[in-house]
Structures are given as C-alpha cells and as structure tokens.
Amino acid sequence: MSVFDGLSSIYDLGMLPLEWLLFRRLRQQVFPLLRGDVLEIGVGTGINLPLYRPEVRVTGSDASREMLTWAARRPQSHSHNGTALAQSDVQRLPFPDGSFDVVAASFVFCSVTDPAQGLAEARRVLRPEGKLVLLEHTRGNNGLGAWLTDTLHPAWKAWSKECHLNRETAQTVAQVGFEVRRVERHAMGIVRVIEATVQDKVSR
Numbered sequence: 001m002s003v004f005d006g007l008s009s010i011y012d013l014g015m016l017p018l019e020w021l022l023f024r025r026l027r028q029q030v031f032p033l034l035r036g037d038v039l040e041i042g043v044g045t046g047i048n049l050p051l052y053r054p055e056v057r058v059t060g061s062d063a064s065r066e067m068l069t070w071a072a073r074r075p076q077s078h079s080h081n082g083t084a085l086a087q088s089d090v091q092r093l094p095f096p097d098g099s100f101d102v103v104a105a106s107f108v109f110c111s112v113t114d115p116a117q118g119l120a121e122a123r124r125v126l127r128p129e130g131k132l133v134l135l136e137h138t139r140g141n142n143g144l145g146a147w148l149t150d151t152l153h154p155a156w157k158a159w160s161k162e163c164h165l166n167r168e169t170a171q172t173v174a175q176v177g178f179e180v181r182r183v184e185r186h187a188m189g190i191v192r193v194i195e196a197t198v199q200d201k202v203s204r
C-alpha cells in the first residue's frame with residue numbers, strides 16, 4: 001500500500017499553500033500546452049486534468065488506487081476526449097513501446113523508488129518524436145537552495161516515507177537517454193520545469 005493511499009483525502013487541502021504560492025501558476029503554464037496522446041504519470045487527485053485542452057487524449061496513471069479515486073471524481077476529467085485512468089507503477093508501465101506523444105508528470109519523481117527505471121519506462125512508451133515534460137521539486141541549484149534541500153532532506157524523508165527533497169532529476173533524465181531541451185528554475189532551483197525529447201531513440 002502506498003503512503004499516498006492514506007493521504008488522498010487530505011492531499012489537495014495540504015497542498016493549497018504551495019499551490020497559491022507557486023505550483024498553480026506553473027501548472028497553468030505547462031499543461032495547457034500539451035498535445036496529442038498524453039500519459040500523465042502520478043496523476044494523483046487529478047489536479048492537472050482540467051488544464052488539458054479538450055482535444056488532448058489523456059491517460060492518467062498512478063500507483064495509488066485511492067489517489068485515482070479522487071482523480072475520477074473531478075468533473076472536468078470527463079470532458080476530455082478519451083480520458084482514461086489506470087493504476088500502474090511508472091517503473092513497470094503496462095503500455096506498449098511508442099504509445100504516447102507526451103509523457104508528463106508533476107511532483108512525482110521525488111517519490112519513485114528508482115527514478116532512473118521510471119524515466120526509462122517513460123522513454124520506452126514515448127514515440128520517437130515524443131516529449132517528456134516534468135514539473136518537479138529537486139535539489140536547489142545555488143548555494144542556499146542546495147544547502148536547504150540537503151539539510152532538510154533526512155527529516156523530510158523520515159516523515160514523508162517516500163519523498164526525496166534533493167534529487168537531481170534533470171541529470172537522471174539525461175542519464176536514461178533523453179535529450180534535455182529546457183530546464184526552467186524557480187525558488188532557487190528547488191522547483192523546475194524540465195523538457196526533454198527522445199529524438200535519438202531510433203539511432204540508439
């Protein structure tokens with residue numbers, strides 16, 4: 001059982017301060033731009049679902065059945081063309097190679113046990129011209145940001161059980177064979193938008 005199963009009923013409320021401070025603005029910048037067949041990993045309570053354009057075909061996947069239950073209740077999630085929700089672990093995605101134009105996620109790879117394995121799976125299910133789009137919290141990128149995330153990480157991990165405060169997610173994206181196209185840094189680099197492509201997939 002995932003720790004998120006137990007948190008699902010209070011998750012949105014608990015996240016409200018961060019949503020007001022920064023996350024909501026970044027979600028509004030990222031998700032309305034996505035096109036085609038989109039797999040959203042770790043879709044959680046479905047907070048991004050209302051932000052997709054109606055013509056986008058969204059598959060929302062998450063390891064937590066309870067988080068998905070909340071996602072299914074979002075009225076907006078049904079207005080999309082072919083929105084589907086599936087319980088699955090990103091480290092073993094139940095989709096054939098090359099199924100999606102975009103794999104997207106927000107604040108997920110901080111909690112995946114083996115992020116490299118999850119990102120390799122994301123790459124596998126993307127089409128050769130596909131795109132990875134992540135909104136993630138990561139290790140800070142300047143002295144203070146890095147110090148803060150490194151210092152707070154042990155206590156945060158002990159309390160949260162699954163969430164890592166100081167992961168270098170953009171580096172892991174590159175390590176599994178993506179080409180990192182853009183990294184946008186916010187809040188001392190602790191929050192980042194990461195865009196990457198798989199354009200070299202066919203030549204590997």
Ligand SMILES: C[S@@+](CC[C@H](N)C(=O)[O-])C[C@H]1O[C@@H](n2cnc3c(N)ncnc32)[C@H](O)[C@@H]1O
Pocket residue numbers: 002004041042043044045046047061062063064067088089090091105106107108111112113118
């Ligand atoms: C911090 S929440 C973020 C939820 C949502 N994306 C958002 O932005 O509010 C992390 C989500 O990732 C999911 N998750 C964690 N590890 C996962 C894994 N290995 N495979 C699939 N989903 C996972 C959790 O169940 C949870 O719903």
